[in-house]
Amino acid sequence: MRPDKLSIHDLFQRERRYTVPLYQRAYVWNEGEQWEPLWDDIQRQAEECLATDAGVPRRTHFLGAVVLNVQKIVGGSVARSEVIDGQQRLTTLQLFIGALRDFLATIQSTYTNKVRRLTINQDEPFGSESSFKVWPTNADRDLFRSVMMSGSPDSLLKQHGLIQKSELPRLIGAYCYFYHQIDAFVAKSGADQAAQDRQILGLFQALRSGLQLVVIELEDNDDPQIIFETLNARGQPLLPSDLIRNTIFHQASVDPTHASDEKYADGLYDRFWHPFDNDRLDTPINGEDRYWHVQERQGRLSRPRIDLFIFHFLVMQTGRELAIGHIFQEFRDWRDISAQPLESLLHELRRYSAIFRQLMSPTSDDRPSMFARRLRALDTSTVYPFLLYILGLPVDLLTKSDRDQIICDLESWFIRRLVCQLTNKNYNRFFVSLLSKVKQTTLSAPVALDDSETNNNLKTCTSQVIVNTVRDELLRSTEATARWPKDDEFEASWLEKDIYAKSRPDRAVMLLRAINAKMMDNKNETVILPDNLSVEHILPQQGALLDYPYPDESISIGADAPEIRRARIIHTIGNLTLLTVALNSAISNGPFIDKRPKIASNSALRLNTIFQDQDRNKWSEIDIFDRGRDLFTYAKIIWPHRGP
Known part of the structure; x- marks a missing residue:
């Protein structure tokens, strides 16, 4: 390796392309952690340049290291170096210089052409891939080109249908951030052209002499992939999926069977990996607009969706319990x-x-899909490898109706265990074992070669064997860690155990939405429920005893004292319903005599038709038990037990 110390100006003034291999991750730097500190460094060096007669800071500032793999020049093409490490830094510096260039053009500064030469290879066709000093990884190329050729933030935002106050894609956000910082820095000098040029000179001198990089160029015997993996902990840590992508496409780029095809790795990327990097959301989530990079909570930690997918995919493939913190190592093994x-x-x-x-x-x-929505409330992801396998089976092995039967059995097992408050401690082990048994069933199944009646019967038999294998496993255990509760245990828990928890109200919402859907029949209009319905306690948690008196002792339920009975039953399903947030807030702790008619007149849910009874003018523990039993008749149908 050959190290050298270069200023930002010296690095970019050369006719050279710094290309990022497609196997590296997309641009991830953000304002708080990287753009702002970088701008502080630039601004400080610019001010130091302006403070000296020579226009040179007293000491230079080191921005980090860049590792390059110099490529052989082919024909008359511009010299090219592959960026092994430092692509985030180089991309950001180009965005800054691009913003400076466009700002200078706007005010017609004499420094415009000097800065422009740091962003383009002038002998290459303008706007071509080879004309850009930095050419990012595949996921960012179109957007990067758009940013660097936009001319101004207003033009860029208009081109992409964005507004400045919205959450911007990171490449656009970085460009806009630096443009506005430059504008504010120059504006400090006032409207005088000479004073503005002096401020700009400070920025230009910071690039020429104040800000430096250590540039390390690899030699012929250096392995770029090994060096990349060694350096990946620097800067913002790589995701496991980043390392996996790097490994896959590095293998593709050095595949000897495709040595003559320079675009082989690019072709594979475009066909198979491009969506992981480029599927975009209309509305960013916490600043992230790439679907597969949105963070999802799994257990106590949040991880990007792509990491979760690859983890569950590997569990499905290996049939083993894996540690999510070791995804890359597990993939490589x-x-x-x-x-x-x-x-x-x-x-x-x-x-x-x-x-x-x-x-x-x-x-x-x-x-x-219905099960998937309910799984989100269950907050159970250990079943995903099994679901990937089942849902990925061809219809020749598992028919659609049998697949749905398996899903129904699984959901019943989950819901009954949730209501009965049974532990989920060994779910990962249970579902890996279940996956293994179903795999054995499918791998040993005879292959149907045609559509004859015999072979069609063979397909049906195999499909039913898979259903029975799953059901037998769900029914096999009598232990608390894996048993499938029967109707008597399910009903007792449904009536007596808390289903509402302030920390997880979504679980009660999920159950109540399912009951409401089951109560609909062909006589009812189709009503699409809004996503933001909230749980209402019919007998309020803070209800006044005057409004909700205890029931008559002669007909009260259980032997506990009245206040203990109330505390025991208030969070059970019989006392819960769904309302809009606005209606919930309006009636929450009010007396039942006022609450009932407001629910009746405002709610279209079948769940709430009980409140249309005008003779019902009180609500107590007796009513809660009665309604709980009524709702349980639907619960048994939605989540049936398939055993003896």
């Missing part, structure tokens, strides 16, 4: 013993990612 061709692996990742996306963000009304 699995690939070392796998004979699956690279293209086949990428095809499988793409296929199963579509299934996983429907589990995470269901858009259909089919049975798996």
Whole structure:
């Protein structure tokens, strides 16, 4: 390796392209952690340049290291270096220089051309890939080109239909941030052109002499992938999925069977990995607009969706319990013993990612999508590897109706255990074991070669065997860690155990929405429920005893004191319903005699038709038990027990 110390100006004034390999991650730097500190460094160095007669700061500022792999020059093309480490830094510096260039053009500064030369290779066709000093990884190329050719923030935002106050894609956000910081820095000098040029000179001198990088160029015997993995902990840590992508596409780029095809790795990326980096959300979530990089909570930690997908995919493939903190190592170990061709692996990742996306963000009304929505409230992800496998089976092995039967059985097992407050401690082990048994069933199934009646019967038999395998496993255990509660245990818990918890009201919402849907029949209009319905305690948690007196002792339930009975029953399903937030706030702790008619006149839910009874003018523990039993008749149908 050959190290050198270069200023930002010296690095970019050369006719050279700094290209980021497609196997590296997309741009991830943000304002708080990187843009603002970088701007502080630039501004401080600019002010130091202005404070000296020579226009040079007393000491230079080191911005970090960049590792480059110099590529051989082909024909008359511009010299090219592959960025092994430091791509986030180089991309950000180009965005800053691009913003400075466009600002200078706007005020017609004499420094415009000097700065422009730091952003383009002038001998290359303008706007071509080779004309850009920095050319980012595939996921960012279109947006980067758009930013660097926009001319101004207003033009850029208009082009993409964005407004300044919205959450911007990071490349656009960085450009706009630096443009406005430059504008404010120059504006401090007032409207005088000479004074403005002096401020600009400070920025230019900071690039020429105040800000430096250590640039390390690899030599022929240096392995760029090993060096990249060694350095990946610097800066913002790489995601496990970043390292996996790097490994996959580095293997593709050095595949000897495709040595003559320079675009082989790019082609694989475009066909299979591009959506992981480029599927965008209309509305960013916490500043992230890439679907697969949105953080999802799993247990106590939050992780990007792509990391979660690859983790569950690996559990499905290996049939083993894996540590989510070791995804990359597990992937590498699995690939070392796998004979699956690279293209086949990428095809499988793409296929199963579509299934996983429907589990995470269901858009259909089919049975798996309904279960996926309810799983979000259950906050149980250990079943995902099993679901990926089941939902990925071809109809020749598992028919749609049998697939839905498995989903129904699984949901019943989960819901009954939730209501009965049974532990989920060993769910990961249970579902890995279940996955293994179903895999054995499918791998040993005879193959149907045609559509003859015999083979169609063979397909049906195999499908039913899978259903029975799953059901037998759900029924097998009598232990608290895995048993499937029967009707008597389910009903007792339904009537007596708290289903509402302030920390997880979504679980009560999920159950009540399911009951309401089951209560609908062909005589009812179709009502699409809003997403933000809230749980209402009919007998309020803070209700006055005058408004909600204890029931007559002669007909009271249980032997406990009245206040203990009330505390025991107030969070059970019989006392809960769903209302809009506005209606809930309006009636929450009021007397039942006022609450009932307001619910009756404002709610269209079948769940609330009980409150249309004008003769019902009180609500107590007796009513809660009676309503709980009524709702349980629907619960038994939605979540049936399939055993003896």
